[in-house]
Structures are given as structure tokens and as C-alpha cells.
Amino acid sequence: MNTPIRSLAEFQYEVRSLKLLLLKLKFDRFAHQLQLLGKYNADQPRIPADQTGGGQWTDGAGAGDGSPLGAVTSAVSTILGTVESAISFVLAGGFTKDQMNMSVQDFTSQFCQGRINRELPGQFAFNTIEEIQNLAKQGSDAAIKCIKILKQDRFRK
């Protein structure tokens, strides 16, 4: 089950990701169409009519290899790679949905500078980020402090 979206900022981030995903799908379809076009080659040999499978294309490279269409397909692939990179782009700070289920101890050891332990409230070491966020919403000062420190990119590795 998907984790519910918690804030307007997170919602906007999700919308931006979906827009990029849609863009990628459009590029995918375009690339597929180009590939289909690229495979068509009027000079590609066919099986002679008097043999089994007569009229069908024989094995052989399509016209896409080395042809202008092939170059376009290659360019589209490059663009696709760029779009995929953009989709995987993660804004600084904050938490991803996966990180919400991590304990504070695991999160800090993976993502944060060790020195934050000087100020991080120790009682939350084995709580998940999600649990602490809930405590922070209930007004726990220690939880608010904990979330504040964990969330900021300036204290990340």
C-alpha cells in the first residue's frame, strides 16, 4: 500500500515526478515508433516465393543501424537517459518514502554526519522516522528537534 502524501511540498514533488514519468513514456512511444520505422527496409532480402515462408523478411540487420533513422533513435535514447536521470533526481533534505521506515540509528549511520549525535535526542534511536514525525506532529519538542536535525541537507554526509 502506498504511503499517504503528507504535505503540499511532497504532493508537488510527486506531481513533478509523475509529469517527468509521463514525458518519459511519450519518449518511449516515440522511440518505439522510430524503431519500427527503422526496421523497414525496402532492400532487405525476402524469402523467395517458391520456398516455405516465401515473401517473409530473412534475418539481417534493419535499416536502423548506421542510417539517419538509427542516428535519431540513438539521439532519442540519449534524451531518454537524461529524462530518467531527471526522474531519479532527489531534492536535498527531507525523507524519501523508503527512509520513513528506517530507524533513526540506521538513517543517521547511512546518511548523516556522525557529529549530529551530539545533539540528536538519544531516546529515538530505535524509532522509525515516521514514528518520530508523528510524535513531532503531536507537539513533542524532542521529536521536533530530532526531525529538524535529520531533515536538513547541511547535516547529511
Place this chain on the structure above:
Amino acid sequence: MILKGVKDLIQFLGLLRDENVHFFLEQHSFDSVTVTFTIIQFRVEVYFYEDCVNFSYFKGDEGVSSNPELLLAFAKGDYSFLETLGIADKK
């Protein structure tokens, strides 16, 4: 003035301007904007989230130092050195 969230940011900055308090804006997390302002003895970081505002303050005495070892200790986060000087709390 009641600060309920980031929608009150501009109003708060107006207050700082009216009071001639120097401030700057930063973003350290995608869901908040940080306003840092300084008055003598204090640096205050105010975090404007979508639905709440909170802050931290840091006290100092405006003293200056030209001790390069101390500066290096700050840059490296060498807390043991800072502890020996009594600058950082022992943990």
C-alpha cells in the same frame, strides 16, 4: 503577529526589515525555508514549513579570535579539541 506557516514568511521578513535586522534566506530541506537573522549575542534560525513555524537560537558573545588551531577545529568539527577549551559541551 501569528506565524502559522510559510504563507506568513513575507510578513515576517517585513517585520525584520522594519526593525533593521539583517537576515538571509536558506533552504536545507525541500519542505521548509529557513530565515536566519542575527542580533547582538544571538543567531536565530526560523524554519517556515507549510503548516508551522519554529526556530532555534544560538547564543554567543561576539568575541573574536585569531587562533588558527581553533578555526581549524571548527572547520574539522574537532569536538574533542573544542571540549578541551571548554567551548563545546562534553558528551
